[in-house]
Amino acid sequence: MDKYLNTNIKDLITEFNSIQTELDKFEIGCAPCNLGTCKLKDVVEIHNLNEVDEKKLITNIFKIIFPTETFDIPRIGKDKVISKSVSISPPIKLLVDEHVLIKRVLALIPRITETLDLKLKEHKQLVIDITDFIRNYADKYHHSKEEDILFVGFHTTFDIIEVMIGDHILSRKYVSEMLKAVDTENTELAKENLLNYCNLLTEHIQKEDNILYPWMDRNMETKQVGFMYSEFLKINNERPEIQSKYENLTSKLESLYLQK
Numbered sequence: 684m685d686k687y688l689n690t691n692i693k694d695l696i697t698e699f700n701s702i703q704t705e706l707d708k709f710e711i712g713c714a715p716c717n718l719g720t721c722k723l724k725d726v727v728e729i730h731n732l733n734e735v736d737e738k739k740l741i742t743n744i745f746k747i748i749f750p751t752e753t754f755d756i757p758r759i760g761k762d763k764v765i766s767k768s769v770s771i772s773p774p775i776k777l778l779v780d781e782h783v784l785i786k787r788v789l790a791l792i793p794r795i796t797e798t799l800d801l802k803l804k805e806h807k808q809l810v811i812d813i814t815d816f817i818r819n820y821a822d823k824y825h826h827s828k829e830e831d832i833l834f835v836g837f838h839t840t841f842d843i844i845e846v847m848i849g850d851h852i853l854s855r856k857y858v859s860e861m862l863k864a865v866d867t868e869n870t871e872l873a874k875e876n877l878l879n880y881c882n883l884l885t886e887h888i889q890k891e892d893n894i895l896y897p898w899m900d901r902n903m904e905t906k907q908v909g910f911m912y913s914e915f916l917k918i919n920n921e922r923p924e925i926q927s928k929y930e931n932l933t934s935k936l937e938s939l940y941l942q943k
Contacts, residue, residue, distance in 0.1 A: 687748060688724040695723060695744075705743045709736060721842040729843060729898045772903065774833070774911040775896045777919075781825045782888050784926075787933050788816055789888075792881040794940045796874040807865050810873055812932060814858050817880070820929040822858075824922065826851050832914045833899070836907055843895055850887045854880055 687695065696703050711730050721729070723744070727737055741756050771779065795813075800806050830851065834844050857880040864873035903911075919926070 687745070689722050692721050692723055692726050695748075699747050701747050702744055705740060705747070709740055725842070729894060731897060731901065771896070772900050772908045772912075774908060774915050775900050777912070777915050778825070778828065778833070779892055779896065781820075782892060784930060784933060785821050785825065785884065786888060787937065788813065788821075789881050789885055791936050791940050792877050795936075796877050799870055799874055799877075801865060801868045801870045801873055807868075809936075810861055810865050810877070812936070813877070814861050816929055816932055817854070817858050820925060821884070822851070822855065824918070824925050828915055828918060832911055836903070836911065837899065843890070843898075847887065847891065847895065850883055854883055854887075857883070 696706075706726075709730065709732060711726060727740065732740065738756050742754075745752075745754055745756075770776075792813075795809065799810070801810070830848060834848070837844060857876045860876040861873055861880075864870070864876065
């Protein structure tokens with residue numbers, strides 16, 4: 684049993700396809716994950732299942748692997764499961780609040796790409812404005828808090844954190860391609876990378892808000908919470924104009940595209 688609890692989840696799904704069906708019943712979507720090297724026991728612990736659901740999931744998985752055998756199922760997660768309705772800590776709430784603004788921009792991208800034409804000067808400026816938002820708000824302002832402060836408080840080789848950092852790196856490549864598209868007036872290249880970014884960040888934020896952040900919140904000590912919040916506020920205070928600047932830009936874009 685220990686061997687399989689410590690096996691990468693993607694390897695298990697590859698060998699036993701129906702395991703993903705069992706994971707889906709508990710809204711654990713490992714199949715689309717970029718890496719999938721989380722151990723089975725870590726997947727269970729991260730998703731904060733109560734004792735009954737955890738036992739049901741592990742039992743069903745081991746029935747797939749060993750259909751004729753029975754096992755005593757160990758408790759993997761914490762004895763006390765944190766309710767999803769419990770308020771989140773101040774540093775995590777700050778990050779979730781920043782996601783709200785990012786999601787407002789993401790919601791506009793499909794509409795923007797419908798009529799985008801980089802032969803038009805105003806459309807070039809539109810893509811430049813979006814890349815400015817991504818680079819200076821979503822990345823330097825928001826992702827830097829995660830990479831330089833939040834993630835270093837945990838094992839940065841932990842699979843889900845590697846996935847998040849990998850998403851950040853990929854998003855930067857998409858932005859570079861967007862700017863290349865502006866320079867060459869390549870509308871299709873711009874559309875492709877805008878939509879790629881939109882899809883990537885939409886899924887990325889869902890994983891953080893629903894899986895990573897709650898798991899981190901459950902495992903942070905009070906001292907960590909205070910330190911991280913202090914560091915986050917320090918960044919915000921060093922650049923007090925950032926939030927309002929990009930809220931204004933987002934509102935401007937919404938006025939142009941939500942009315943259409």
